[in-house]
Amino acid sequence: MHKYWHKKSxxxxxxxxxxxxxxxxxxxxxxxxxxxxxHLDDKVFSQDATFLKDAPFISTLVHNxxxxxxxxxGKSEHFFAGTQALEREVIELCAVDILRGExxxxxxxxxxxxxxxxxxxxxxxxxxxxxxxxxxxxEIAIICSADNHYSMNKAANLLSLDIFQVPVDExxxxxxxxxxxxTLERARAQGxxxxxxxxxxxxxxxxxxxxxxxYVGELQRLxxxxxxxxxxAYGGFYFPFAESENTLNFxxxxxxxxxxxxxxxxxxxxxxxxxxxxxxxxxxxxxxQASYVEGEDYTLIGSRSxxxxxAIWMILMKNGPFGWDEKIFVLQKRTQWVCDxxxxxxxxxxxxxxxxxxxxxxxxxxxxxxxxxxxVPDNHAxxxxxxxxxxxxxxxxKLMPLxxxxxxxxx
Numbered sequence: 001m002h003k004y005w006h007k008k009s010x011x012x013x014x015x016x017x018x019x020x021x022x023x024x025x026x027x028x029x030x031x032x033x034x035x036x037x038x039h040l041d042d043k044v045f046s047q048d049a050t051f052l053k054d055a056p057f058i059s060t061l062v063h064n065x066x067x068x069x070x071x072x073x074g075k076s077e078h079f080f081a082g083t084q085a086l087e088r089e090v091i092e093l094c095a096v097d098i099l100r101g102e103x104x105x106x107x108x109x110x111x112x113x114x115x116x117x118x119x120x121x122x123x124x125x126x127x128x129x130x131x132x133x134x135x136x137x138x139e140i141a142i143i144c145s146a147d148n149h150y151s152m153n154k155a156a157n158l159l160s161l162d163i164f165q166v167p168v169d170e171x172x173x174x175x176x177x178x179x180x181x182x183t184l185e186r187a188r189a190q191g192x193x194x195x196x197x198x199x200x201x202x203x204x205x206x207x208x209x210x211x212x213x214x215y216v217g218e219l220q221r222l223x224x225x226x227x228x229x230x231x232x233a234y235g236g237f238y239f240p241f242a243e244s245e246n247t248l249n250f251x252x253x254x255x256x257x258x259x260x261x262x263x264x265x266x267x268x269x270x271x272x273x274x275x276x277x278x279x280x281x282x283x284x285x286x287x288x289q290a291s292y293v294e295g296e297d298y299t300l301i302g303s304r305s306x307x308x309x310x311a312i313w314m315i316l317m318k319n320g321p322f323g324w325d326e327k328i329f330v331l332q333k334r335t336q337w338v339c340d341x342x343x344x345x346x347x348x349x350x351x352x353x354x355x356x357x358x359x360x361x362x363x364x365x366x367x368x369x370x371x372x373x374x375x376v377p378d379n380h381a382x383x384x385x386x387x388x389x390x391x392x393x394x395x396x397x398k399l400m401p402l403x404x405x406x407x408x409x410x411x
Contacts, residue, residue: 007320023082114233202235236260
């Protein structure tokens with residue numbers, strides 16, 4: 001069932017990580033003179049601490065491997081070959097065992113987070129349309145939901161592209177074919193001929209999931225060239241497990257790339273995202289001027305810590321696929337519990353049935369309750385919604401006091 005994802009013991013994990021570090025260069029032991037890097041400053045970060053022999057992630061941080069470039073393509077900096085191999089395993093596992101891609105048919109890298117990965121995708125497709133269709137930037141547009149993450153607006157600003165946001169239904173958070181058609185017609189009236197579609201796999205505020213079929217249908221009707229990127233920064237490590245029959249994966253030929261964020265549901269250190277894309281496309285972001293980098297550089301970020309890739313690898317291997325299924329199952333049950341209580345209280349809220357985000361209308365949450373329980377608004381100036389995110393630490397015992405406070409306010 002799973003080609004690459006198999007649970008490993010603590011000793012197996014340590015053996016693999018420490019073995020990978022041994023394949024990397026050791027700045028103390030090797031006579032390396034041309035690399036502008038070293039281990040972390042040992043006056044501050046001791047390399048002789050006894051606990052390091054049982055701490056593979058901390059040891060990786062101290063060794064400080066630089067994973068510059070994209071390691072699923074040809075050559076990479078050979079100084080860090082050991083930990084780069086673990087990053088390649090992470091990319092293949094996520095692409096194949098989570099997102100149903102074919103083995104060896106995806107490229108990718110561990111990015112600094114979802115914002116970078118989303119910008120990377122839009123950068124690739126802008127360059128693709130320019131190279132393959134001789135498109136002018138003014139003819140290329142980003143199309144996404146009004147619930148999109150703000151990184152799409154950043155990408156539009158950075159890449160000099162116009163962005164068109166499709167209105168969503170206030171209560172279902174869904175995109176209609178009519179709304180997509182109207183948005184595309186507005187874009188076409190402004191001279192847009194090529195479209196970069198960003199679909200959501202669980203939005204940041206609502207946990208809502210976009211259906212891509214209306215996008216595909218309307219774009220094919222217009223005979224407009226397009227590429228689809230899925231922003232799974234929040235949902236990538238959640239939704240495929242909560243909804244096994246979903247179509248937001250590489251088995252869907254209309255989708256070309258994905259963003260995942262391991263520092264959300266995977267509980268990796270912040271600065272740990274994943275960018276995945278079908279083979280043959282990441283070449284459009286190659287910076288050939290990075291000639292001193294072995295294998296050149298296809299990434300937006302350039303130099304990045306190999307420790308983040310090792311962190312994802314360790315987390316996935318420690319849990320294994322069945323442990324991950326169980327984790328999501330428990331979070332789904334907890335989320336359903338709080339939804340049942342809100343229904344009993346007559347509180348209006350939105351929740352996608354395969355999500356662990358519950359977003360409550362602001363008229364049912366007073367500002368003092370929102371502040372007390374750390375509920376996040378959709379807009380800090382004029383909130384219309386407040387969200388609860390049911391993470392590992394958000395147990396029923398922690399949800400109960402919120403329910404009681406809402407009940408007390410209603411009474």
